[in-house]
Amino acid sequence: MANHKSSLKRIRNSDSKRLRNRYQAKTLRNAIKGFLEEKDKKVATTNLPKLTSMLDRLAKVSVIHKNKASNLKSELAQHINHLK
Numbered sequence: 001m002a003n004h005k006s007s008l009k010r011i012r013n014s015d016s017k018r019l020r021n022r023y024q025a026k027t028l029r030n031a032i033k034g035f036l037e038e039k040d041k042k043v044a045t046t047n048l049p050k051l052t053s054m055l056d057r058l059a060k061v062s063v064i065h066k067n068k069a070s071n072l073k074s075e076l077a078q079h080i081n082h083l084k
Contacts, residue, residue, distance in 0.1 A: 021063045024063050025063055027054075028054055028063075032072065032076070035047055035076060036076075038083075039083065040083075041080060041083040041084065044080050044083060048080060051076060052073050052076070055069040055072055056069060
């Protein structure tokens with residue numbers, strides 16, 4: 001266990017940030033899963049900007065890597081293109 005006051009504060013901050021990041025990452029994964037299960041092209045097209053925005057926000061604060069966000073956005077766009 002840490003002895004310094006600043007170390008104890010850092011542990012508290014790290015725990016709260018870790019929980020927030022886990023929540024946001026899980027929310028993103030659930031949103032992507034729901035998007036990929038979508039069969040209607042019109043609905044998927046309206047949901048893509050929201051999902052893209054979420055990916056960009058999480059990449060900006062380093063919850064996910066920026067290249068992973070880019071790869072996921074590409075995958076989601078390809079999914080829309082393959083829908084009928």
